[in-house]
Amino acid sequence: MFNILKEILHQKKRLTLLKDAQKKTIPAGFYYPISGEELLKSSCREIMINKLFSISDLTKDLFIDFYLQPIKTLTELVQILPASSEGEYSNEGGLIDATLNMVITSLKLSKREMLPLDMSSEDRSDQNSFWSLVVFYSSLCQLIPLINQFEGEYESGNTWSPGLVIPNHPYRFRFNSKRMNAAYMLSKTSFITSRLIPFKAIEWLTVQPETIQFLLPMLSGSSNPNHEINQILKEAMTLSNLDHFIKPIDFYEKNHQNIGLATSSFSQHLIVDTVNSDICPDATIELKSLIQPSPLVNSADTELLLSLLEK
Known part of the structure; x- marks a missing residue:
């Protein structure tokens, strides 16, 4: 038994060393793909996940399926893409940070409104978790069109399509230098969106037909x-x-030249001001009251939620 355990540990050590060696050999400007679990483990993003859980009014199992899994999928699809070439969300990972800010703010506002407004307060209370999920998916998908700003490339020279494919090799990216029409961008956005929303959630929402109709x-x-x-x-x-x-x-059609041609080089020259992943406290000064850790959920809950996704 001891020998078997020793061999397992030895194999894990060799795999770790191999992965470390692979990372060390990546050329400058390339990024090694990171899992959604790892990308969501920054302290600020953990605060966001905790907050989402506390206001979702769902059990942990449903929260993982309906909220956390779509976030994880989107995070893996976009990796460390920024949201723009300059400004608050131009840092590595800015697109996910902007999306999480958008989601948490939208849900907070929806709790204030108690949707839908044309129903009695009792009916609105009964339907609260359903409409919160609608707000979540709507806000989660708001910034997906921004993915169209980018084109990607693997270390091998093959194309990586941000948003369509989760990268499985070292990659780099740059702002797209090709002009794309709105029809293509809308189609691509719809395709990415369809990957995020679980069928189980659609099935769950059909209990309240008005939610699906919106x-x-x-x-x-x-x-x-x-x-x-x-x-x-x-x-x-x-x-x-x-x-x-x-x-x-x-925005793309009117400002394409400013965005698409902002740089002709790949990602090593794209991010001038690289910021670490814990940018949220500085990036959301006006939203501090919205992203405080909930007293109902602690970091152990976050670790549990993320660990369940790894299985």
């Missing part, structure tokens, strides 16, 4: 702009300092 048009970009959820998303954009991303398709 969510599906929202995800396809054709929802009523005057709907209360769209108003919440717009306000969340402002509070998260993302106003200029409210209409990302128009």
Whole structure:
């Protein structure tokens, strides 16, 4: 028994050394793919996950399936992409930081409104967890069109398509120098969105048909702009300092030359001001009251949630 255990530990050590050796041989400007669990383990992101759990009104199992798994999937698809070439979210990982800020702010605002507004307070209370999930998916997908800014490349020279493929080799990225039409970007955005929302969640939401009737048009970009959820998303954009991303398709078309041609080199020259992953306390000064750790959930809960995803 001791020999078997010793051999297992020896094999794990060899695998660790091999992975470390692979990381050390990556050329400058390339990044080694990181799992969603690791990318979400910064202290600020753990605070966000805790906050989401506390306001989701779901059990841990449902929270993992409906909230945490989609976040993990999106995180793995975009890795450390920034949200823009300059400004608050231009750091490595800025796209995920911006998305988490957007999500937590939207959910906080929705709790204030108690959706849907045209129902009695009793009915709204009964449907709260359903509509919170609709707000979550709607806000989670708001910044997905920004992925279209980027093109990626593996160390081998093969193409990596950010948002479409989880990288499995060292990669680098740059702002796209090719002009893409809105139809392609909308199609790509819809495809990425479809990967994030679990079928089990759709099935769960159909218990309240009104939620699906809003969510599906929202995800396809054709929802009523005057709907209360769209108003919440717009306000969340402002509070998260993302106003200029409210209409990302128009933003691309009108400002393509400023974004797409901002650099012709790959990622080693893209990030001038590299910031570590714990940027949230500085990046969300106006949202401090929204992202404090919940007294109902501690770091052990976060570790448990993340560890369950690894299985």
